[in-house]
Amino acid sequence: MVEEDIEELYKLTGEDFYASIEEQYGKNVGKILRYHDIDSYCILGETHENQLLDLFEKFNDENSSDELVALKKEICNFVGEKVSVKIGTKGKIILLLQSAHKIVRTKKAKTLSEKRSNRLNKHRSSSSANNSSNSDIDVKELCASIGRSIMKLLTSLNNTIHGVVLTNISLNDFIIDVKFTDDDNAPYGLVQCICDDKVRLYYRNNGFQVSNFSKHLKSTHNKSTFMTNKQTQPANDPQFSNNMVLGDEELEKSESSINDDTRNGHVSMNSDNSLDAASVTRKKTSPRQQQYAPEYSNDDDSDSSVIETNNLHNGRQSSRVLNKPDENRSSNSFKNQSRSKKLTTADETSRPSSLPPNIRSIKASGKQKQSGSSFSDQKKRKITDSNKSIETNSSVQNKKTINTQHVYNKTSNTDFLSALLETIDINSHRPSNNYKYSQCVLRFATAIFILAGRYVYEYLRINLRYVLPSIQTIQNNWSYKPYLEAEFRFHESEIHLNSIQCQYIFVSEDCSAIIPRIEYDSNLDTFNGFVTPLLEGVPSENAFKCSVFEQLEDLFETTPQANLVNIHVIQPILDSNVNIPPVATVLSAYGTDHKITAIDILKRWLMIYKQFNSKGIRVLGFSTDGDPKYLEVVQELSHH
Incomplete structure (x- = not known):
């Protein structure tokens, strides 16, 4: 029955209702409904079968009307002292009531659904109107609130971002994006860090939380190569502008600067006093690195200036090799001291040496002797450790054997503890599907199962390995006859x-x-x-x-x-x-x-x-x- 048919049937009343009933279920059903004055599915859906038929399954008395007596003769059977409605008529009444109940339930559900949808649409329309009128004001207020939170966060972190202290960092170095979506009343917030990573902010208690952004600023995962100090940036130079959103002209300038830096390269000097040699590395620098590249004063006495910063992530110091003013600006880099030692060693082995051949052969033979002696010492140390572990294991095993033998000697053959130990000894050398248990152990396990229950027994069986059989084994060896009510055993x-x-x-x-x-x-x-x-x-x-x-x-x-x-x-x-x-x-x-x-x-x-x-x-x-x-x-x- 489709919704259109249900809607049409629900609207039927009066003679139209009776005509529809007589057409589908017969005239006798229509007469029963006319007698009870039921002229719509709305009333019929709230009626029970007994309310319709109990009146016709009783004998006539002085209170019975002529109409009721005449109707009983048409729809009822009289057998001795019993009066019952004809089976066909009763079956049609039952089918009609089932259909009426279904129609009423469907109509009520549809009405309730429409009311809910109307309330929801009304709420959405009012909320969307309020949101549209106040969205501009809310976005500005939220952005200002996020900005204040970020400044407080930078103050608490002492302007330390990704393990590097930036003295001239400001709010303009971050991009704050707040917007409202159509699906949710809560705003959506993002903050773009100076490392180009975007961090989402969650809206809680009428404001955005910056805990995610705080975690991001405190992290030092490969962020140090993107950060430089801004302590001497010129304020009027557009190349050092704090605005992170680049236009078309600025993009063209940045692309040209990338090409220039690619040709110029990245030069960093590593001095080696022992060999008087230098290693040169070339690295490409992004426009964003150029944007935050600082300028430093010239020092005639030193070849390069080094600024040391504390790495907050691992507690090691990192050095930044700075160029002279006459060098290219892209030659600034961060280097970890522990990593630089490894790179220096690798450079010493890979680059050609300027020493004479005899000195180089002496150094090579010395290194071979050192490596050979260290290898022999390491081998001797391993042999000594293995011998000690073998001696320790053998002594522990001997102690275990002595203790086990002592326990066996204390127990007698008739003791239950002896049976348990023997069961453990036998089952420890058997596969798990072929364990054997003596009769006394089976009786003991059965008693535990009866007194403690299934779950406690299973817990004990898992922890007492080799001792207790499975529940299925107990049930196979245990004849159980449950109590029956009123049975004398x-x-x-x-x-x-x-x-x-x-x-x-x-x-x-x-x-x-x-x-x-x-x-x-x-x-x-x-x-x-x-x-x-x-x-x-x-x-x-x-x-x-x-x-x-x-x-x-x-x-x-x-x-x-x-x-x-x-x-x-x-x-x-x-x-x-x-x-x-x-x-x-x-x-x-x-x-x-x-x-x-x-x-x-x-x-x-x-x-x-x-x-x-x-x-x-x-x-x-x-x-x-x-x-x-x-x-x-x-x-x-x-x-x-």
């Missing part, structure tokens, strides 16, 4: 008493309060939680089996739910010489409401006594609390 009790060689027991009975709840037992296809019916004082097993839903519904309407659980327990009585008395076991348990008589209790006790007596087990007595019904039974038994 005479056979299981007999097996337990024979295993401990006991023939005398005491039977106890008591009730405990529970929260009423109905549960389904999938193994027996029964429902538990109702008050168990008594037959001659004995509770009936599997009393609440339901094959159809109507039976379960009838149980909920007619049978009360149990708020008490009655438990029968047997306590074995052994010789007084036994130090540890055996534990009690449960004989039976079932739900009840304690609405029983003393005769029912007496009959149940007699049944229990006869069953145990037939198996050669003597019941010495029954115990319970001070309930008057049980006291009445005890009083009756005392007379016999």
Whole structure:
């Protein structure tokens, strides 16, 4: 059913509605709706089946009108004392109600969706109008706020950017970009650093946070080659302008400067006092580096001026070799001292030497001797360390063997600890899918599984390697029969008493309060939680089996739910010489409401006594609390 059809059907009222119903579902359905004065899908969608048909499935009385009697003759069947609506008419009514409910639900959902969309559009229109009117003002205010934050950040960092101190850095060296997007009311902010990296700023609490930009300024990852000091920039020279946005003319000038610098190159001098030689390197310099390139005064006494700066990232000093005023401006560079040492060594080995051949051969032989002696010392050191590790490992292994043998000697063959150690020893030499366990270890693992539960047992098994078997192994070696409601476990009790060689027991009975709840037992296809019916004082097993839903519904309407659980327990009585008395076991348990008589209790006790007596087990007595019904039974038994 499409939305157009639903909309048309929802609008039908009066005779148009009845005509549509009679055309699709028949005249009898139309007559039923006319009798109830239901003339639209809006009313029909809120109506239940029982409200329409219960009136027609009752016998006529003095209050029945002629119209109702005549309508019953047309749509109902009369069988003895029962009156029921014809199956076809009832089925059409059910289909009509399902369709009406669907139409009403769809219409309500559509109306709700339209209201939500209208509210959203109204909110968007108002917010967009406000944003459009205030966007210019907000952008200026936000840019000013970001600028103030950046200046505070530079002050706190002492004008240190990427590990380099810049004395004449200002706000104009950064590009701030703030804009509003159509999809989100929050503004979008970017800051372009002097290293050309763009850092996004996040909008929080009516302002932009500069924490990301602070992290960027503090980082020193390959940024030092892009930074130079601005302490002597001329203010009127357009080449040193602080504006980072270049126009077309400035781009042409920068391109020409790149070509000039490519021809001129980058020259840095590394003096070597021992060999009186110099190495020359050529590097290209970008226009941005030229923009921040400083000028320095000439010093006739020194060949080059070096400014040392602290590298904040690794704590090492970096040197900047500066050119003389008559040299090209692109000859400024940063060099790390530790790296320069390696480069100097490499230059010494690669460049041709000006020493005489005999001196060079002497130096080469000396280097070979040094390398040979260092290699032999290193080899001897490795052999000594390996011998020490072998001796240490052998001593530790001997100690472990002695300790293990000492533990084995202390344990006897009948001790459980001996069985555990033997299990560990056997399984440590087996694959994980072929572990073996003795019977006592299996019983021990089963007890842990029963007492601790599945999750605790699995945790212990993972940490106690080779000792505990898997849960599947336990379940395969453990015959488990669950308790069933109202079942008396005479056979299981007999097996337990024979295993401990006991023939005398005491039977106890008591009730405990529970929260009423109905549960389904999938193994027996029964429902538990109702008050168990008594037959001659004995509770009936599997009393609440339901094959159809109507039976379960009838149980909920007619049978009360149990708020008490009655438990029968047997306590074995052994010789007084036994130090540890055996534990009690449960004989039976079932739900009840304690609405029983003393005769029912007496009959149940007699049944229990006869069953145990037939198996050669003597019941010495029954115990319970001070309930008057049980006291009445005890009083009756005392007379016999």
